[in-house]
Amino acid sequence: MKGKRPLRIGVHPANLHLVLASCWEGTFPNIAVEFIRYANGRDSAALLATGEIDICGTSSTVPIFAAANGQDVTFLAASAQRRRDGALVVSTDSDIMTVQDLAGKTIGLAEGSFQTYLLAKALEKEGLNLNDVITRDVLPAEGLAALQQARLDALITFAPYQDYALTTGTMRLLQGSEALIPNRSVFWTTQAQTIGAYTIASFFDGLERLGRDIPHNIDQAAYILATDDTSPGLRRAWHKAIVARNWSIHHINTTILRELQDEADALFRHHVLKHQVNLLA
Incomplete structure (x- = not known):
């Protein structure tokens, strides 16, 4: 200095x-x-x-x-x-059952953060890329609310928000980060x-x-x-x-x-x- x-x-x-x-x-x-x-x-x-x-x-x-x-x-x-500190979640009643189902869907995440990398790796594993989905830049709490209100089809979140999301009964895990990125x-x-x-x-x-x-x-x-x-x-x-x-x-x-x-x-x-x-x- x-x-x-x-x-x-x-x-x-x-x-x-x-x-x-x-x-x-x-x-x-x-x-x-x-x-x-x-x-x-x-x-x-x-x-x-x-x-x-x-x-x-x-x-x-x-x-x-x-x-x-x-x-x-x-x-x-x-x-x-922190391989478990990230998750791709959807609403409990969503018809999205696999990552492949995300094609053409709108996904909330913090653009330009590790969440972009997580989404890229999740899509890549299933033969898709980021151009196959629509992304929306959201803050953690804002993203949870948007998913609950059906303004998003899926959301990438992280601890503690992912744990909270999965205990509300309104969201379920689609893909965890543990097998995808070091984080x-x-x-x-x-x-x-x-x-x-x-x-x-x-x-x-x-x-x-x-x-x-x-x-x-x-x-x-x-x-x-x-x-x-x-x-x-x-x-x-x-x-x-x-x-x-x-x-x-x-x-x-x-x-x-x-x-x-x-x-x-x-x-x-x-x-x-x-x-x-x-x-x-």
Whole structure:
């Protein structure tokens, strides 16, 4: 970092690790930090480009888009795989019984997130591609309501919303993510941010320490993450999701980079990316 300016960490609701870090006392004791809040993880690349944040955590898809758009992405850390933390659901009374039945249907998801990759892989496995379906960009709670009101034919959701959806009795699982994608969060920056090695190491250590603390403080984590959810059922789903989640943090290695490259290649095959991206160079 230049001078003594705090490390500006981007925080958005979809990266639970950083949401908790921003509210957890003493997460980064060895460095000065400032948490910059914004609404959507897909804005992370733009905020890095303008220098409003120095570092962020997102789904793996976001930095792949950034790299495809010419940003020099640097991966710093990754979560454990969360293969069960994503699902394609339909209404209980829907006539959609298989992924093949999605052809021509309208599917809600967070465009440009891991959900795009999940949908691409689910379709690809059945000989379809993203051009065979209609997608609608929706927020998690908005998507649940839209599916219940038949404004969507299917929805891609994630924990805790997927657990909540499947306990309402109005939705059923069409396809889980466990056999399709690794579904890691990644923590990253760009070369333009020029973050020093000590700061990066301290950031990693803080994430790792928090990952060890959370399983011993489930109620505290649930209180923070469920603050804006008033539904008792959804609050219970948050608690369940925190217990089930693997909160460990990992250094970037060849296995993780190959996973990211597989994702980039799939998104290019489905014409989501305009350019091929080489993350292994």
